[in-house]
Amino acid sequence: MSDETGSLTTRMMHEDLIRPVVFTGRRFYLAVALLGLIVLWGLAAWGYQVRTGMGVAGINSPVFWGVYIATYIFFIGISNAGTLISAMLRLSHAGWRHPVTRCAEAITVFALMVGGMFPLIHLGRVWKFYWLIPYPNERGLWPNFHSPLVWDFMAINTYLLGSFVYLYLPMLPDLALIRDRVNGWRRRFYGLLALGWSGTPVEWHRLEKAISILAVVIIPVAISMHSVVAWDFSVALKPMWHSTIFAPYFVVGALFSGIAILIVAMVILRRVFHLEAYLEPIHFNNLGLLLLMFCCLWLYFTFAEYLVTWYGHLPDEMAPFRFRVEGSLAPFFWGMVLMNFVIPVPILAVRKTRTVTGCLVASLSILIGMWLERYLIVVGTLSRPRLEFAWGHYAPTWVEMSILAGTIAYFILLYVLFSKLFPIISIWEFKQGRRLRERRPTRDVPVMADEPFPGVMLDD
Amino acid sequence: MTERVLGVFETPADARRAVRELVNAGIPRQNIIICSTEPMLDPEFLPVEDRKTRMSLWAIVGAILGCAIGYSLPVTAARLMGLASGGQPIVSLWAFAIVIFELTALGAIGGTVITFFREAGLPERPRAIPSAEMARTFVDAGLIVGVSGDRMETIEIADRLLREAGAREIEHQR
Amino acid sequence: MAKWGMVIDLDRCTGCEACVIACHAENNLPIVGEEESAKGRQHNWIRVERYWEGEYPHIRARFIPVLCQQCDHAPCEPVCPVYATYHNPEGLNAQVYNRCIGTRFCANNCPYTVRVFNWFDHHWEKPLDEQLNPDVSIRTRGMMEKCTFCIQRIHRARHQAEDEGRDIRDGDVQPACVQSCPTEAMVFGDLDDPDSRVSQRARSRRAFRLLEELGTEPSVIYLKGDEWVEP
Numbered sequence: 103m104s105d106e107t108g109s110l111t112t113r114m115m116h117e118d119l120i121r122p123v124v125f126t127g128r129r130f131y132l133a134v135a136l137l138g139l140i141v142l143w144g145l146a147a148w149g150y151q152v153r154t155g156m157g158v159a160g161i162n163s164p165v166f167w168g169v170y171i172a173t174y175i176f177f178i179g180i181s182n183a184g185t186l187i188s189a190m191l192r193l194s195h196a197g198w199r200h201p202v203t204r205c206a207e208a209i210t211v212f213a214l215m216v217g218g219m220f221p222l223i224h225l226g227r228v229w230k231f232y233w234l235i236p237y238p239n240e241r242g243l244w245p246n247f248h249s250p251l252v253w254d255f256m257a258i259n260t261y262l263l264g265s266f267v268y269l270y271l272p273m274l275p276d277l278a279l280i281r282d283r284v285n286g287w288r289r290r291f292y293g294l295l296a297l298g299w300s301g302t303p304v305e306w307h308r309l310e311k312a313i314s315i316l317a318v319v320i321i322p323v324a325i326s327m328h329s330v331v332a333w334d335f336s337v338a339l340k341p342m343w344h345s346t347i348f349a350p351y352f353v354v355g356a357l358f359s360g361i362a363i364l365i366v367a368m369v370i371l372r373r374v375f376h377l378e379a380y381l382e383p384i385h386f387n388n389l390g391l392l393l394l395m396f397c398c399l400w401l402y403f404t405f406a407e408y409l410v411t412w413y414g415h416l417p418d419e420m421a422p423f424r425f426r427v428e429g430s431l432a433p434f435f436w437g438m439v440l441m442n443f444v445i446p447v448p449i450l451a452v453r454k455t456r457t458v459t460g461c462l463v464a465s466l467s468i469l470i471g472m473w474l475e476r477y478l479i480v481v482g483t484l485s486r487p488r489l490e491f492a493w494g495h496y497a498p499t500w501v502e503m504s505i506l507a508g509t510i511a512y513f514i515l516l517y518v519l520f521s522k523l524f525p526i527i528s529i530w531e532f533k534q535g536r537r538l539r540e541r542r543p544t545r546d547v548p549v550m551a552d553e554p555f556p557g558v559m560l561d562d
Numbered sequence: 563m564t565e566r567v568l569g570v571f572e573t574p575a576d577a578r579r580a581v582r583e584l585v586n587a588g589i590p591r592q593n594i595i596i597c598s599t600e601p602m603l604d605p606e607f608l609p610v611e612d613r614k615t616r617m618s619l620w621a622i623v624g625a626i627l628g629c630a631i632g633y634s635l636p637v638t639a640a641r642l643m644g645l646a647s648g649g650q651p652i653v654s655l656w657a658f659a660i661v662i663f664e665l666t667a668l669g670a671i672g673g674t675v676i677t678f679f680r681e682a683g684l685p686e687r688p689r690a691i692p693s694a695e696m697a698r699t700f701v702d703a704g705l706i707v708g709v710s711g712d713r714m715e716t717i718e719i720a721d722r723l724l725r726e727a728g729a730r731e732i733e734h735q736r
Numbered sequence: 737m738a739k740w741g742m743v744i745d746l747d748r749c750t751g752c753e754a755c756v757i758a759c760h761a762e763n764n765l766p767i768v769g770e771e772e773s774a775k776g777r778q779h780n781w782i783r784v785e786r787y788w789e790g791e792y793p794h795i796r797a798r799f800i801p802v803l804c805q806q807c808d809h810a811p812c813e814p815v816c817p818v819y820a821t822y823h824n825p826e827g828l829n830a831q832v833y834n835r836c837i838g839t840r841f842c843a844n845n846c847p848y849t850v851r852v853f854n855w856f857d858h859h860w861e862k863p864l865d866e867q868l869n870p871d872v873s874i875r876t877r878g879m880m881e882k883c884t885f886c887i888q889r890i891h892r893a894r895h896q897a898e899d900e901g902r903d904i905r906d907g908d909v910q911p912a913c914v915q916s917c918p919t920e921a922m923v924f925g926d927l928d929d930p931d932s933r934v935s936q937r938a939r940s941r942r943a944f945r946l947l948e949e950l951g952t953e954p955s956v957i958y959l960k961g962d963e964w965v966e967p
Contacts, residue, residue: 113702155877156838157855162776164849166840226838226853226878233818233837236635243818243835244643247636248650248657251817251839256664264671271678279599282697298686303608305682306601311617312678316671319621323667330660338845339811339950484844488947489802491785492849494776533600645822649809649953657814 112533119525119532120280122375123288129374130522137515144508147501148223156226158501165484165496170224172476173506176359177217177513178258178331179352179472183360184210185265186324189317198388200535201380204528205371205521206364207269212516213363214262216509221254223505250334257327264320271312274299275530328356335479341418342411342426342483351403358396358442359472362465365389367517369462371526380527383458390461393468394450401443404475421486421493430495431482434474441471565736567721568595568692568708569729570699574602577705580727581606584709587719595708597691599701620677621670628669632662696733703730738904739827739955740885741927742914743937744801746960748921751799753784755913755922759803762886762912764872766858777855781883782913801922803913804829804850804883805946805954812842812851820880826890827955831882838878847947851882885924886911906932927955 151158161168184206191199222231234255236245245252277296281289299305332352335343345351365386372381408427411419426435446464449455481496498506520526571577577596584594596607636658646652679685691708692700700706707729709720717734724732759765759782768779782803789796810829813821820836823829843851857877860868868874871888875881886909893908906925914922925934937943942961945954 112704116702155854155856157772157777157877160775161840162855163778163843163851163853164776166843166853221839224839226840226880227836228838228878230837233835236639242642244639245817246643246645246647246814246819247640247661248647248654248814249817249841250815251841253660253664255817256661260664260668260671263668267671267675271675274684275599279701282694282701297684299684300686300691301597301599302691303596303598303603304612305684306598307603307608307613308615308617308678308682310601310603311615312674315617315621315674319667319670319674323664326660326663326667333660334841338815338841339847339952340844487849488847489785489849491783491787491802530600537600643819645819647813647816647819647822648811649823650814 115532116279116283116529118375118377118379119527119529120283122522123280123525124284126522130518133518134515137511137518140511141508141515144505144511147504147508151223151501151505152228156224158499160497160499160502162494162496164487164492164494165481167224167480167484168496169477169498169502169506170220172473172480173509174217174220174224175331175352175476175479176473177213177220177509178328179356179359179476180363180469181210181213181217181261181265181360182324182328182353182356183364184208184213185261185268185320186210186357187361187364189268189320189324192313192317193321196388197535197539198385200531201377201527202364202368202385202389203531204269204273205367205526207265208517208520208526209360209363209367210265211262211269212513212520214258214265215516216513218258218262219509221251223509250330250337253330254334257323257330261320261323261327264316264323268313268316268320271309271316272528272531273524274309275301275306276525276528279529280525325353328353335483340483341416341486341488342422343479345407347403347407351407354396354399354403355472355475358393358400359469361389361393361396362468362472365393365461365465366469369458369465371521372458375521375526377527380532386458386461387456390450390456390464393461393464394447397443397447397450397468404439418488421490422483425486426478426482431478431485434478435482438471438474438478441467441474443471564710564712565714565717565734566595566708566710567717567724568696568706568733568735569724569727570692570696570703570731571705571707571727571729572703573728574604574705576728577602577707578604578606580707580724580729583723583727584707584720587723589709589711589716589720593710593716595691595706595710597700597706599704602705615677615681617674617677617681620673622673624669624671624673624676625666626669628672629662629666631669632665633658635665636661693733693735696731699731737825737928738926739928740806740890740909741827741925741934741938741955741957742803742885742911743923743934743943743957743959745921745923745937745942746798746800746958747942748919749784749799749801750919750921751784751786751797752918754916754918755782755801756780756784758912758916759883761867762869762872763884764868764874766860768858772855777853779852781850781852781881783850800946800958801913802848802850802946803956804885805848805952805956806883806885808953808955809951811845811847811950811952815841815845817841828885828887829882830887831880831884833873833875833879833881836879838880840880842880847950847952851880854879854881906934 159168188203188206222228225231234245234252274296277292278299281292281296329349332348336345336348338344368381371377411423425431445467449460449464485494485496571580581594591609637653640652644652692706707724711717721732763781765779765781768777782801785800785802787798789798806829808827813823817839818835818837820832821829821842840853843853854875854877889911890909893904897904897908906929909924911924914924923934923937925932927935927938929935937959938957940959942959943957945957
């Protein structure tokens with residue numbers, strides 16, 4: 103609807119948000135080529151590993167899992183945040199959510215796709231991966247549903263499917279909008295994806311209904327998924343894995359790193375697509391405060407986990423404890439504390455430094471810190487099994503690092519392609535949010551909750 | 563011979579007035595076409611009878627179905643394999659609870675999505691309502707109100723009412 | 737149905753590692769070499785752990801041969817997503833090589849760290865391939881393996897007993913490690929048979945099981961009694 107009173111006219115907004123779809127700059131091709139090369143390099147390293155054997159990675163006995171599983175938890179963690187944050191913001195009618203939801207949901211889908219590759223990358227006989235899938239087969243064999251890895255399979259797929267739908271359905275109106283504004287093959291492409299959306303009141307009503315049901319369903323699924331990843335470890339009889347708080351600890355860590363990556367993505371999108379008018383300092387301020395809260399929660403959980411281990415002083419538990427805190431993993435441990443708490447907290451706590459750049463610095467620090475945490479959990483425990491004779495060490499090889507680089511590049515590549523092909527800010531939700539904000543007398547104050555009846559527009 | 567007249571509107575107030583006028587002129591509700599680029603769910607646009615949806619119901623049905631599959635799949639698979647592992651019972655509901663939960667959620671998601679597509683009438687091919695030329699104005703303006711009918715006079719009345727209500731662009735379709 | 741078990745008398749163990757060599761020969765274990773061993777990839781189904789007691793010069797080495805404990809409540813079993821490891825009716829912790837997809841979860845969850853992963857394919861140079869045991873399959877890369885209590889010998893003894901129309905007698909089955917132990921520190925047999933040598937020894941007051949507090953119910957029983965007196 104046209105309203106010339108706002109700072110942005112609808113037409114300007116459409117042009118801003120659809121421009122990346124139509125206009126392709128040289129930087130885009132450069133980025134895709136660079137990322138593509140790294141992905142190819144990672145792919146080659148993986149091919150080498152499949153042909154030669156897992157021995158080309160640094161894993162050994164007793165450290166049977168290494169960088170692959172650490173990165174798996176890390177990616178599943180960042181995937182957790184997107185849809186969960188978006189669903190929670192939608193359910194609580196947070197007024198500032200509108201420009202945030204789509205970029206968050208896209209992170210979820212792509213992080214899950216990439217994270218889900220790691221169990222396969224780490225499989226000794228990856229060509230038999232389909233034996234994990236429960237389907238009737240002529241061998242008459244079924245997977246073992248007692249195994250947390252089968253839970254993983256079910257949880258990841260449920261969450262991936264749910265997140266995909268949760269990303270795609272709210273995108274239908276925007277796809278239709280692009281279809282109506284572009285020509286040629288693009289028109290056919292977006293027309294196909296828009297599934298014939300025309301924007302009748304019934305369609306809108308059902309869409310909002312579907313979004314609200316999905317938001318309710320997806321929150322427990324997101325929590326369950328990262329809990330299942332935690333149970334991969336805590337059901338094992340391993341010192342410092344066999345812990346009851348692991349599931350909530352992992353979920354908190356997941357949200358923590360997920361908000362961080364969301365902020366990083368938003369800062370980059372804002373710069374690259376010139377979205378300063380859409381992703382405003384207020385969004386970074388609010389997400390920064392959320393991040394600050396999770397810094398504290400993370401410290402609380404970590405302290406709770408380490409305190410009881412230290413106090414109980416069981417020899418089996420103390421071995422990995424010492425290895426992490428004082429042993430050769432100590433730089434990782436204290437680095438994690440530094441990156442996850444010491445650096446971000448002052449930046450985020452002081453209003454003056456809680457700027458866009460401040461949030462970016464804190465988020466990058468947290469992303470590194472959370473990866474270190476995952477690495478510590480995997481390697482810190484596995485290097486110190488119960489029988490002292492079997493103790494070992496682990497250092498990743500070039501194969502593991504190449505595959506790690508390749509998968510990170512793949513994640514970024516998917517995100518770049520997505521933000522190129524589709525509006526990364528939900529156009530209709532942004533318009534809706536702006537309309538609601540305009541009705542309020544105090545526009546500049548952060549609006550935490552909006553309309554009493556979601557979707558019901560009362561604008562005169 | 564069905565004919566259609568469509569008008570593009572810029573403000574919800576004008577569009578609402580247009581709909582009220584059309585209804586007052588005796589045009590049946592199901593012949594009135596409305597499209598918008600934002601959710602417009604005021605009573606004029608979406609009457610109460612169109613708000614009835616069975617989506618929650620089907621979400622629950624899907625959840626129950628998913629729960630049943632989530633229970634029977636691991637139990638049947640474990641029984642068919644019949645292998646003991648780690649001293650756990652062959653059917654261990656503690657371990658299977660997670661599978662049951664995931665499939666319950668999957669069922670609810672499936673029920674919701676299928677019902678959404680059925681009730682919203684999607685996917686729809688080819689997209690019916692405005693022509694390509696008109697759609698270009700529509701997406702920036704935001705609203706379309708129109709009438710479909712097989713009597714020439716109805717269309718003419720609608721055309722006049724839409725213009726009076728402030729339509730920016732009028733299109734006739736056969 | 738037998739319940740196979742083993743007794744290892746630590747007071748008799750000299751740490752000679754004959755059991756390790758015998759196991760290599762019997763079960764077609766590859767020799768991975770110095771470099772891989774340094775990375776922690778020794779390919780042994782049984783290892784002799786050596787711990788030092790006391791301070792030099794009043795020092796003594798303690799040996800404990802550790803092999804798969806064939807736990808009744810094996811932590812490795814339920815975590816396998818494809819039932820590649822499961823509990824067979826004779827109480828053995830069986831490993832199905834062909835079914836294994838190599839998640840290595842079982843190896844992580846084994847409190848004794850006795851599972852061995854095939855990091856690479858293995859080759860035996862001629863004529864060493866001639867000494868491979870035809871009763872034991874060669875494992876390829878990406879598979880988990882471990883001590884089987886020489887299940888091929890159990891099968892052979894059973895088939896022989898069936899041919900002769902009798903039950904398996906105590907002493908019919910001897911895993912390679914037990915057979916090769918020069919001090920007869922290891923005894924193998926049916927724990928369900930109260931008269932078997934293994935049962936008699938298992939009732940010793942010196943008996944204990946490794947990491948018994950975890951409730952894994954191992955089938956390997958260790959004997960250790962003599963307190964070390966400085967010579």
